Amino acid sequence: MDSTATEPQLTEPYLTTVLSNAGLGVEYVRAEGNTVFHLGADGEEVPVTDYCGGYASLILGHNNAELTAHAKAVLDSGIPVYAQFSGHSAANRLAVRLNEIVSRETGTTEPYFAHFASTGAEAIETAVKHAEFDRVLKVSALMGEIEGHVQEAREAAKEGRLQVADSAFATAGIQAPPATAAGSPAEALEHLLDAVARRNGEVAGRPPVLLALEGSFHGKLTGSVQLTHNSAFRSAFGGLGTQAHFVPPNQPDVFTKTVDGIRDQARVLDVVVTDDVADVVERDFPAFCAFLLEPIQGEGGIRVLDRASAEHLQSVAAAADCPLLIDEIQTGLGRTGAFLASSLVGLRGDYYVLSKSMGGGIAKSSVVLVHQKRYRGEFEMVHSSTFAKDGFSTAIAHKVVELLEADGGAAYQQVVERGEMLRAALDRVRADYPEVVKDTRGMGLLQGLELHDQSGSASATISGAAQGGFLGYVAAGYLLGAHRIRVLPTASAPNTLRFAPSLHLTQEETDHLEAALRDLCAVFRDADERRLTG
Numbered sequence: 001m002d003s004t005a006t007e008p009q010l011t012e013p014y015l016t017t018v019l020s021n022a023g024l025g026v027e028y029v030r031a032e033g034n035t036v037f038h039l040g041a042d043g044e045e046v047p048v049t050d051y052c053g054g055y056a057s058l059i060l061g062h063n064n065a066e067l068t069a070h071a072k073a074v075l076d077s078g079i080p081v082y083a084q085f086s087g088h089s090a091a092n093r094l095a096v097r098l099n100e101i102v103s104r105e106t107g108t109t110e111p112y113f114a115h116f117a118s119t120g121a122e123a124i125e126t127a128v129k130h131a132e133f134d135r136v137l138k139v140s141a142l143m144g145e146i147e148g149h150v151q152e153a154r155e156a157a158k159e160g161r162l163q164v165a166d167s168a169f170a171t172a173g174i175q176a177p178p179a180t181a182a183g184s185p186a187e188a189l190e191h192l193l194d195a196v197a198r199r200n201g202e203v204a205g206r207p208p209v210l211l212a213l214e215g216s217f218h219g220k221l222t223g224s225v226q227l228t229h230n231s232a233f234r235s236a237f238g239g240l241g242t243q244a245h246f247v248p249p250n251q252p253d254v255f256t257k258t259v260d261g262i263r264d265q266a267r268v269l270d271v272v273v274t275d276d277v278a279d280v281v282e283r284d285f286p287a288f289c290a291f292l293l294e295p296i297q298g299e300g301g302i303r304v305l306d307r308a309s310a311e312h313l314q315s316v317a318a319a320a321d322c323p324l325l326i327d328e329i330q331t332g333l334g335r336t337g338a339f340l341a342s343s344l345v346g347l348r349g350d351y352y353v354l355s356k357s358m359g360g361g362i363a364k365s366s367v368v369l370v371h372q373k374r375y376r377g378e379f380e381m382v383h384s385s386t387f388a389k390d391g392f393s394t395a396i397a398h399k400v401v402e403l404l405e406a407d408g409g410a411a412y413q414q415v416v417e418r419g420e421m422l423r424a425a426l427d428r429v430r431a432d433y434p435e436v437v438k439d440t441r442g443m444g445l446l447q448g449l450e451l452h453d454q455s456g457s458a459s460a461t462i463s464g465a466a467q468g469g470f471l472g473y474v475a476a477g478y479l480l481g482a483h484r485i486r487v488l489p490t491a492s493a494p495n496t497l498r499f500a501p502s503l504h505l506t507q508e509e510t511d512h513l514e515a516a517l518r519d520l521c522a523v524f525r526d527a528d529e530r531r532l533t534g
Contacts, residue, residue, distance in 0.1 A: 022470065023477025024488075031062035034501050034509055036486060048480065049509050051487040053500040056298065056330045056446060057356040059415070060403060061502035067360045070399045071392075079391040084384070091116060091389045094398045098369060101405070102352065105343035112352065112369035115380075116389035120329035120355035121219030123366035124292070126383065127351045128223060130370060131290040131323050132208055133379050138286040139204060142268070146200065146283075149271045150193060153278045157186040164188045164278045171280040172196055172269055189278060196269045196280065203268050208289035210244040211259075211322065215300030217492060218292055218327055227292050229300070230492040242289075249293075249305055252312040259320050262287055288322035290351070295341040298330040301493030302441055302448025310345040323350035323374055329366070333357040334404045334503070336444035337416040344443070350374050360400045363393035411503055418505045419444040425514040426499070433521035438495075445503060449517070450496040451475065451524070458527035469494050475520055478532055483516035 009016055019025040028036040030045065034053075037045040050062070060067060095114035102112060115130065117123040156162035162185050169176040172195040177188060210227060212218065218227040225234050226241040245262070247255045266287035269280050293313065297303040305313075317324050326349035331341035333354065338344050340352070351374070355366030364387070387393075404411045423442065426449050430437040439450040454466040465474040472489025475497060479485040490496045501509070523531050 018473075022473040023481050024473065026480065033061040033063075033504050034506075036062065046484065048484045048486045049512060051485065051499045051501050051513065053445075053502060054361060055356070056335055056498075056500040057359065058361045058500075058502050059334050059357040059411075059445070060360060060400065061504050062361055064360060064403075066403060067362055067396065067399055071362050071396060074392055074395045079395075081391045082386070083391065084386065088389050088391075088394070090391065090398065091394045094394055094401070095367075097398070097401055097405075098354075098367070101339045101401070102369065105338060105340050106348050108348060108371075110372050112371055113375045115368045115370065115383075116394070117355075117366040117368065117385055118364045118387045118393075120353065120366055121221045121224045122385065122388075123329070123353045123355055123368050124218050124224045124227070124325075124327065125221055126385075127325050127353050127368045127370075128210070128227075128290055128292075129383060130368065130376065130379050131325065131351065131374070133382070134323075134374055134376050135208060135286050135289050137376060137378075142283070142286065143200070143204065146268065146270045149273070150196070153189060153193075153271050153273050154186075156273055156276060156278070157184075157189045160185070161276045162186075162189065162273070162278055163276060164192055168192055168271075168278060168280040169195075171282065172199065192278070192280065193271070196271060200268045203266055203285050203287075206266070206287070207242045209262055209266075209287045209322075210242055210289050211291040211317075212244045212246055213249045213293050213297070214246045215249070215297045215303060215492065216246070216292065216294060216327075217297065217299035218294075228492075233491075244292075249303075249309050249313070252309065252316075255313060256316050259316050259322070263320055284321070286321065288317075288320055290325045291317045291322045292325045292327055293347075294327045294331065295345055295347060296331050296336065296443060296446060298446065298498065299491040299493075301450065301490050301496040302446060302498060304441060304443055305345055305347075307345045310342075310347045314347055325349065325351040325353065327353050329353055329355045330500075331443075331446060333400065334412055334415055334444075335446050335500070337412050337419060339404065339412070341443065358397045358400060359393060360396050363396040365393035365397045367397075414503045415444045418501075418503055419447070421507065421510055422447055422499060422501070422505060422513075425510050426517070429514060429517045429521060432518070433525060436521040436524045442499075445499075445501055445505065447499045448490065448496045449499070450493070453495065454524060457524070459529040459532065461529055461532055462524060462527060466495075471495050472497055474532075475524075478520055478523065479516050481534065482531075483512070483519065485513055485516045 026038045028038050030037040036048050036050045040046045117126050174195045212227045214229050216229045218224045223241050227244050229246050266285040267282040268285045270283050272279050295305050326342045350371045352369040359365040426440040430440050438452045442448050454462045457463040465471045472494040476488050487497050490498050
């Protein structure tokens, strides 16, 4: 007797119920390539073609034979998996290799320093934390410099050789004391310095500015969820972290206006003494922590950032000294036909975050790459992670990179070719069912198919699912039950189905998907309740 049949459901019981109701409550027992297997009622394995790909974590497929053999060899070698606070030459070799690839794809010659983590969300928070550490040190240096100037002015006033320019009071936003009540130059200076201190204290006391794009998804941890645009994920936790400013990706004027507005309100005052005359000048304050963006918004509906928008966003961020943090968690490591999807749209980051396929479907691994102009070595003493840079995951990541780069990067061309094959199938479905399929989009082996809203469907199941935001899950349940196709919608755009198979995708698997999608579209077009519910 199967004991699991009588066990209470203590692991995510609510989610388990939701999946079951959508026809997705299946447990898989084996996987290889683009296929996962569950057990049928007769106990026999049932193959399912997997287009989820571990949410784009499996560019080399489930249980890749070379990776599995390598993993076994690594463990059999007896290496210490966890030996924190010691040398890690394997991790350094991986960092060097990553730098070579980034240099090749972006043309940059300066190095990026690697800080390893375990998951994508952890790496995002590590990168943001480092960016804030860098910002705080810059703030400290700026405020120290200003304080030095203040002391110079006080010394000059004490010696009786200082006058305060009338323009200084205007710049500080206060009235100059009347001539009859001006008192000594030292008293006039202190009156001015009080205003300078108030202004600077108010500006320095504001939280750091984090920018992200509308539609973004950067994780669901305490900090990273603040950078995720979907309010359903974020709103309940707004009191736990700094709120991000979300800007549209395709409205350059709005982005420029937002950044300029923040800069205008984030200027501090400095006291400058020239020829024994004290004046006040405004100085830019390091208000920006980071600007995070994905070259392709995965959870936002597979939306590709176009080159013109990318160039504008990068230019404005650079002018504001706002570090660009490129989230390549879902799009990196060959998923789009290049190691970095951002390189295909002309982006160059101050920070890169990689994860998902870096673990090869076997390990949990991520890395933050920090450009040398931003890197602060002291950060390594104030941030650490027990499971980061371990001997096993680092070895797996190195092997993943080796396989992607083999034969002159043949894997990238394979992704391009298989991606074109997949996209062509999706486009044919869209062309034949325009009343059901609204759009197809993506790059390489990260593709999306957006369904039209079906709230007005004559089928109660279809219309109810659409009105409740579950249309994509009902579609996924039908594809699984009727066609043994595993696919899921994107989290923040649930009418968009995401397709992220491995680079081993075959024509047969693609034909199977196309036939299944045609059947799904016919069911939705005809509001065929009976076929949908079985």
